[in-house]
Amino acid sequence: MQVTTVVACLDLEGVLVPEIWINIAENSGIDELRATTRDIPDYDVLMKQRLTILQRHDLRMPQIETIVTAMRPLAGAVEFLQWLRRRHQVVILSDTYYEFATPLMRQLEWPTLFCNQLDVDEQGRIIGYRLRQHDPKRRAVEALRALNFRVIAVGDSYNDLSMLAEADVGILFCPPQNIGIEYRQFQMARTYQELRDAFLQVAAPAAESTQQAQGRGRGTSAPTA
């Protein structure tokens, strides 16, 4: 069976919104919270460290909600996502938590989000976290491909590499220099325009002809008879 329907799987932080933990660090003044998967690739080690720091500083969920609510998507992210969702099904695959991400999802116009859940006690202390499964981004891509979707994945960091490798096409978006150098097998985009161009280039021809048939085609393709 010919597979033509594209699902775009996008990382959230670093691709559509700033790093949430770095914003929490900056707004709370707790510098130790700046570490991300760019610094500590083992997510469990990173997350346990974060919870210990939160407890030590008594930083609770209401304060964190206030910080995240003040965050804005990256410049151009909303428009890029609107463009992409007109062309393809889009799923956001993130290692963040629904409790953190909701204010940002509102600004992104509620795309589908697969992520994780926090355990918060009655006093608003974050006492644990629940990951749905091991390697969830790669497993999501694997499952979508098993449903005969063609998957184009976009991410920026270590926690995206297995997802990019599992996808039909993996694209690094504004990665840190060391990842960009080390993982040259993936395509690279440094702006949303480059990311749009990458999607136009690699997406299934069927999607392109549908767009043109609807009079919304872009670019310089020769007219069809």
Ligand SMILES: [Mg+2]
């Ligand atoms: Mg990221």
